[in-house]
Amino acid sequence: MKIIRGIANLHAQFAQCVLTMGNFDGVHLGHRSLLARLREVGRQYDLPTVVMIFEPQPLEFFSPDRAPARLTSFQEKYHQFCQLGIDYLLCIPFNEHVGSLSATLFVQEWLVKQLGAQYVIVGDDFAFGARRQGNKQLLDHYAQQGCFRFESLQAFEYQSLRVSSTAIRDALAQADFVLAEKLLGRPYAICGKVIHGNALARQLGFPTANVHLQRNKAALQGVFAVEVIRIATGLTYHGIANIGIKPTVEGKKTTLEVNIFEFNQDIYGEDLQVLFRQKIRDEQKFTSLDALQKQIAQDVCIAREIKAKF
Template structure:
């Protein structure tokens, strides 16, 4: 898959394309049905399968929705899509200027003239153009004059995608990792940079890597303790992760994401790592003493290792 960061960088002399358009946040099971349809259709017609997505999320720009929480960072989304054998992922910067393109300008200039679309696979409820004033019937009409086909994704499939996204977000906020992962069809991931912490965990036998996620729009699951895995230096390591305020040792003033990797030795400071969340162990608690916390962490580790072994 070739990732292109701006529509203008797409080579005009390239192959004709089959395109779908959307945010595809999570790239979950519902999305994958649409993407499989796109990829198969492209192969059968000799076209190049292409996903057109936008960043920042349009709500961040048009509604100034700084509280929006997404399942993937843009980098994570590209990583997942890359595994699906798409030909092109185009991530176009979404701006107010871009949002003001008329439906004609968007279809004629962007989709047809620039991206060489010969087939567009899109949901029945898709709206586009300035003020979102054009719909799929308008797109079909454009296709008849600009020589491209439109394949409509029916209501039940689009509704299933919407329900899946909502269920995944709600599940993560409730700490229900099993449900979220089942809808995603992969383990929910957190990607960030390891930053130096206070070193409190090391003092009582559970050194932790402090994960800093710069993308504030990334959805963080409910506070608690989780079983995780990560690939570090091409080797897979398991561990347990705490999301929360560490009330027993730090007074609970600042939220953090801390991972205790089993059997790992080395310096992770300033390294970028990705953590897959496999299972939720328990809520975060404030213990009466550090000794009680140590005892609970030992139990958490035994539980994690038993789960991993199975």
């Protein structure tokens, strides 16, 4: 799969395509159903498949405080799209200009003129353009004018539950990792590069790998039993992870720290995949570092007991 960053960088990549658009946060079963249909249409028309996303996501740009927690970073989405056989990922840098583009201009200039879209597929709740005035009715209008073929897919359901990014966030908020996995089609995980931290956990006797979150808000908070995969080797380990601001030491920024059991190698700069299996407790502020150290020791014991289940 090839990444195209910005509409201006299309050049002569392709003259026509079949296209879908959206946030695709989580790349869940509903998204996968839509992408499977896109690939099917691409084969029928013998045209490349294009997925258009925006970074940052529009609400993250306009109202970062109100924007929902990210399920997947851009890099995580990229890897999912690669596995799903998409030809091109068109990543539009979202800014004031893009946000002010009218829905009609978006269709006429971008979809028809620039992309040469011959078939457009979106979810039934998709909206676009300034003030979200574009919708499936507008796309259908242009389809009736012969600009392209258009299809709006109905929501994908799991046991009568609409599969959506919101439903997955709700499941994660309840620490229901079984349901989250059913809706995602895979265990919930966070991927990121190991970066340097303040080494406090090492001083407490529980050295951790600090994993770059690559998102403004995380969908989880607390202490968890986890599995950890080293991307470079594919080897899997068990451990315990904390996502939060570390209130005992007056932390301000949300971080992900992972203590990997029976592991003492230098992995700075490596990419890890952290799979969340069970929540142990919420993050809390302790009266002293000694109290925090004792609680971490208890958490590790619980995580080791949980380890036997997986």
